[in-house]
Amino acid sequence: MMMGMVMTVILMIKSFSQRPGFLFLEVLLGIAVFAIFIASVGLTILLGQETTIGGGDRTRALTLTEEALEGTRAIRDASFSSLRSGVFGVRVGSGGTWVFSGSGTTTSDGYRTSVTLAASGTGLYRVTGRTVWKHGRNRTGSVVLTTDVTEWRSPPSVGDWRTVTVEGTYTATGPAPLFTDAAVSGNYAYVSTNNASGPGLYVFDISTLAAPTRVSSTFTISAPVYQLAIRGTALFMAVGDSSREIQAYDISSPTSLTSSDRIDYYGLPGSSRARSLIIAGTTLYVGAITSGSSGQDEFYSFNISNPADIRLIDSLNDTGSHMDIALSSTAAYVASSQDTSELRLIDVEDPANLRFAAGGGFNVTDVQDGSAVSRTGTATLLGRRFGSAIEELVLFDVARNPLPSPPPGPWYRDIVFTGSDGVNGMSTDSASCYAFVASDLASAEFQVVSIRDFLVTQVSTYNLTAGPARNAVYDPARDRVYLLTPTEFIILRPNSPPGPCP
């Protein structure tokens, strides 16, 4: 090989030497120029390569910094209280979750990443992620990203409901309005009334919880109203009307609500059949009392993206009345009067294709109707009408399967020992600590039941002076319960500052 190259050069020189003007000096000059050229090209290539590698270094550092910030957010998601000011490394701990570790983490290829947390007011941290690297003399740099993390994902704090105190009461005069359901928007509580000769709706200013004040007192709908739901500035009502069972009102001016604020209505097939409703996004679900007539279904979905234009999407026929509805992400739980399936389960993943989930529901002991249902965390609660041989409160674990499939559970609690109604209404707090139950048990119309760890134990009660409790509606924004009786709107509060679920 080497020999070949030498021969080539000799031949070239021989060839050149035969040409006039070609001198040895020219060869030297050419070699020098060529060497300068090669050197400059080589340096330039090296520089280009270094720049390219520098870009790669920066991208790698950016990935590490973003990872550190995501890790910090994951730690926040698990527990906001575990955040504290300081400089930390973020790594995956032995439990497979993100943890703070030392003052930084260094990768095997020399990138050091840290996050700096600085408290910036209550429930707010300024987080600065930083990755630095130094690879040789020229390859150094840093990437810094800044953001905030707040406690918006923290579970809500719930007071200690082992003791219940009345904070405020409104007592209606004249014929009992029969308060039935409540929905809250801002500083106003909208309460439905079930007396056909009543106004149908009371609006209370609850900015002062100790003294709820009725506003828009001239408003009347002249029909019994069952359940309520609010989306934005639209209030939807299930009305006992022959042809306008679903009504929507503009409540942007709650202190001057009039019948002219009705923006749309929808008549279900049949007459006065709507009993329950609930909203998920832009879909309104309505439950109705049972009807054997063709075309009169019991469960409906409506598009309410424009509240002034309520549009039917789909409906589903059933053999029982749908008295109350609770939603999970893909399923609607219905308190039903059907004897073989008091808890109905409807697949609502596609509101345009309503169908019963596999199994259809759960058949609890005996035939007492389901009257109320509530969902919280991984639990579903069913309230039932009174039965001497049954427990009226049933708790299901639906963590693994939307359709209750015991064991484990279900867990039961006897709510009414003597009476006739059983559970009239029910709600749960958003931290899955308590169920608030309204019943007609004369000595304890309102009961607070602990549902933490599926124990279903009664922790406190409230004895009304008159009448059954018709519903107990929990307000998560205020950590209060609105207890509804035939004549009273009562605001109950826990008797200690908010704290962890006991």
Add this chain to the structure above:
Amino acid sequence: MKYVSLRSPTSRQALMQRFIRFITFLTFIRSNLINRMNLRNLRNLQKRPGFIFLLMVLAVGALVTATTVSLILLGLAGERTGYSVVRSAQALELARLCAERALRELRVDNRYAGGVTVTVGDGTCTLQSIGGSGNNNRTVCAEGRSGGAVRRLEIAVEQIQAPTRITSWRAVQAFSLCP
């Protein structure tokens, strides 16, 4: 094919002779071609034997220069991309900053209206007016800017309290949920 060992001197001589014959053959072909083509320029070039070599050097030099410049430009582009990606990531983090603040403020008071701008370092985040009212069906739109990079987040909140439930959290090119 017959392989010849280069270790033996006889073999090396044979190889060398073959190589010299090959070069001679190439030279013969070249002279023959030039004679046959009968082109004035080529004749001129033949009269100036260093000129072809010079042209070759220039051509190769131009090629190498072009390659080098390309490498330089590629490197610079890579570095600029790295900086742009960092700017973009910072803009997204700023948009998140505003979104986090908005969600926290809404939990404290669901009448929080938004419409604020926060400056962090050399970047800013702008929170648009929060859509909807009350506890349900609210919209939060946040825009982060860092350098020339702009990132936008559009969040649909199904329920503020409690727990806060998010229907969608999307990075978008232009806001569609917010006014």
